[in-house]
Amino acid sequence: MTPGFSYRRAASIKDAVTGISEGNGRILAGGTDLLGCLRDSVFTTNMVVSITGIKELKRIDETPGGGLSIGALATITEISESPVIRERYPALAQAAAEVASPQLRNQGTIGGNLCQKPRCWYYRGEFHCLRKGGDRCYAVAGENHYHCIFGGNGCYIVHPSDTAPALIVYGAEATIAGPAGMRKVSLENFFVPPAKEVTKETVLEAGEIVTAIVLPPPLAGLKSSYRKIRSRQSWDFALAGVALALRTSNGRVTDARIVLSGAAPVPWRLVDAENALIGKVPDPDSAKYTAALSVKDAQPLKHNAYKIPLFKGLIEEEVVNISQA
Amino acid sequence: MSSDADKHECSCGKGLTRRQFLTSAGAGALIVTASGHLGKDQEASAAVIKSGEETKITLLINGKQFQMLVEPRWSLLYVLREELGFTATKEGCGRGECGACTVLIDGMPRYACMTLAVEAEGVEITTVEGLMKGEDLGPVQKAFVEHDAFQCGYCTPGQIMAVEGLLRKEPDPTVGQIRQGVSGNLCRCGAYPHIIDAARRAAEMKKSGAL
Ligand SMILES: Cc1cc2nc3c(=O)[nH]c(=O)nc-3n(C[C@@H](O)[C@@H](O)[C@H](O)COP(=O)(O)OP(=O)(O)OC[C@H]3O[C@@H](n4cnc5c(N)ncnc54)[C@H](O)[C@@H]3O)c2cc1C
Ligand code: SF4
Ligand code: FES
Ligand code: FES
Numbered sequence: 001m002t003p004g005f006s007y008r009r010a011a012s013i014k015d016a017v018t019g020i021s022e023g024n025g026r027i028l029a030g031g032t033d034l035l036g037c038l039r040d041s042v043f044t045t046n047m048v049v050s051i052t053g054i055k056e057l058k059r060i061d062e063t064p065g066g067g068l069s070i071g072a073l074a075t076i077t078e079i080s081e082s083p084v085i086r087e088r089y090p091a092l093a094q095a096a097a098e099v100a101s102p103q104l105r106n107q108g109t110i111g112g113n114l115c116q117k118p119r120c121w122y123y124r125g126e127f128h129c130l131r132k133g134g135d136r137c138y139a140v141a142g143e144n145h146y147h148c149i150f151g152g153n154g155c156y157i158v159h160p161s162d163t164a165p166a167l168i169v170y171g172a173e174a175t176i177a178g179p180a181g182m183r184k185v186s187l188e189n190f191f192v193p194p195a196k197e198v199t200k201e202t203v204l205e206a207g208e209i210v211t212a213i214v215l216p217p218p219l220a221g222l223k224s225s226y227r228k229i230r231s232r233q234s235w236d237f238a239l240a241g242v243a244l245a246l247r248t249s250n251g252r253v254t255d256a257r258i259v260l261s262g263a264a265p266v267p268w269r270l271v272d273a274e275n276a277l278i279g280k281v282p283d284p285d286s287a288k289y290t291a292a293l294s295v296k297d298a299q300p301l302k303h304n305a306y307k308i309p310l311f312k313g314l315i316e317e318e319v320v321n322i323s324q325a
Numbered sequence: 326m327s328s329d330a331d332k333h334e335c336s337c338g339k340g341l342t343r344r345q346f347l348t349s350a351g352a353g354a355l356i357v358t359a360s361g362h363l364g365k366d367q368e369a370s371a372a373v374i375k376s377g378e379e380t381k382i383t384l385l386i387n388g389k390q391f392q393m394l395v396e397p398r399w400s401l402l403y404v405l406r407e408e409l410g411f412t413a414t415k416e417g418c419g420r421g422e423c424g425a426c427t428v429l430i431d432g433m434p435r436y437a438c439m440t441l442a443v444e445a446e447g448v449e450i451t452t453v454e455g456l457m458k459g460e461d462l463g464p465v466q467k468a469f470v471e472h473d474a475f476q477c478g479y480c481t482p483g484q485i486m487a488v489e490g491l492l493r494k495e496p497d498p499t500v501g502q503i504r505q506g507v508s509g510n511l512c513r514c515g516a517y518p519h520i521i522d523a524a525r526r527a528a529e530m531k532k533s534g535a536l
Binding site for chain 2: 001002003004005006007008009028030031032035036039040046047048050052077100101102103104106107233234235
């Protein structure tokens with residue numbers, strides 16, 4: 001049975017902000033991550049603030065500039081099936097379709113997907129590790145098969161979201177409401193690496209909630225995709241995932257974005273590899289070169305070096321696939 | 326990528342981005358706008374149900390209304406099984422991992438273990454009991470029996486609800502779509518091949534209107 005908590009059904013964004021500002025309130029959207037965390041005592045809360053009654057958070061609207069605003073409560077299923085998203089932001093639709101299981105996609109929201117807690121099994125288990133405010137990381141010398149190969153610094157989680165890397169290749173922004181008003185943060189800067197603050201996953205401050213994700217208009221001629229490798233056929237988090245966006249002019253790459261899931265504590269952008277692609281013909285040779293460059297700074301742990309050839313192969317294949325698409 | 330929208334957050338290291346500007350201007354790295362406070366029209370505030378306190382809710386299950394008292398922390402699964410006796414819906418993992426607790430909410434499969442009862446007001450809930458046609462089994466149930474689509478049967482109610490939900494959305498699914506449709510329902514007995522056959526058969530039965 002879940003430990004007890006008080007429950008407040010927020011009538012408005014302001015009400016939700018007030019609700020979580022009191023005590024150690026937590027937002028409830030689809031609940032697919034929150035309830036698991038509470039049952040496993042990953043954290044406790046005295047107040048669950050449900051935002052599911054706030055209709056304006058459910059909307060998916062085209063913005064005046066030709067972009068798209070996705071309300072925080074849009075479900076993962078709605079995103080994977082939205083005709084506008086499938087046509088203009090295919091990597092996002094593909095990533096959403098790869099999330100968890102049909103039931104969880106029907107229930108889970110985009111806001112919750114971006115704010116979900118990591119899946120490190122020590123963290124989810126009864127270990128008071130660094131990320132929970134303890135004094136050490138149990139994964140670094142333990143079972144670290146599913147941990148990071150980039151960006152580990154004291155803590156070695158991988159960021160669990162499939163949608164985040166896809167949103168980042170399109171330059172999406174999060175709209176955030178809080179006690180001081182509204183602000184916008186590029187999704188690329190939304191996630192907090194352990195080197196900066198090991199007990200935080202996102203830049204959200206006390207009392208802040210995500211209200212929407214805003215995508216800029218897609219670049220004309222941009223090709224994009226998301227591909228995920230998991231260890232079994234049914235639902236699973238990414239062992240390795242890559243969101244890719246490329247644009248070419250006269251056969252040469254003019255714009256490139258590569259963002260990985262399952263690789264680092266935050267969605268991991270490969271700026272060097274992106275730059276290496278600019279000006280090249282996206283053929284098997286440059287794909288190979290890009291892939292090799294992508295993993296050159298990898299720092300595997302004892303049990304996860306297999307991720308290096310996995311990412312290398314995945315990136316190489318995806319660069320070739322997308323340029324032939 | 327050089328769309329307008331990216332310029333202000335470019336991390337390519339060329340030029341002064343808006344983020345760097347704000348940082349160097351001491352405005353805090355990420356505070357981009359302070360565009361007004363939240364609207365006055367959103368002032369309405371909601372009632373709080375205290376921890377451990379029970380509140381009256383009405384659930385619509387298989388077309389019938391049920392009123393009951395629930396604590397905020399109670400899951401829909403707990404209420405279905407322990408308070409209302411809809412025991413076909415099973416508890417496996419209680420973590421969103423196995424699918425034994427699958428029910429339809431407004432026609433879509435969801436996990437009852439990951440849904441709070443207080444959040445299930447105002448929606449239509451369907452459990453396996455709700456697929457019965459009077460005393461007879463519904464088409465998906467029948468197809469599962471015909472095709473021996475179970476061994477121990479523990480996962481079966483959840484599998485049936487997943488298939489029912491799939492067929493309501495996609496009346497003529499491919500094998501790939503069926504696999505997808507039941508990918509959130511684990512079967513420890515490995516009855517998958519039969520489950521997939523049963524789902525195909527159920528689609529045919531539903532189409533022909535036969536029971
Ligand atoms: C078995 C299983 C498999 C999964 N597989 C995958 C997978 O393959 N890929 C993947 O990406 N995810 C996966 N997930 C994670 C899944 O929970 C999320 O994908 C889902 O989208 C979370 O959304 P939610 O609305 O249910 O979040 P909730 O559980 O409601 O919230 C999650 C967290 O975010 C906070 N939160 C929610 N909304 C907001 C908001 N608007 N503003 C601020 N904070 C907010 C909550 O307080 C909570 O801490 C899986 C989960 C399970 C249980
Ligand atoms: S990897 Fe991070 S979350 Fe996991 S045990 Fe180490 S500090 Fe904790
Ligand atoms: S009991 Fe709900 S998914 Fe396992
Ligand atoms: S029939 Fe036994 S778990 Fe599926």
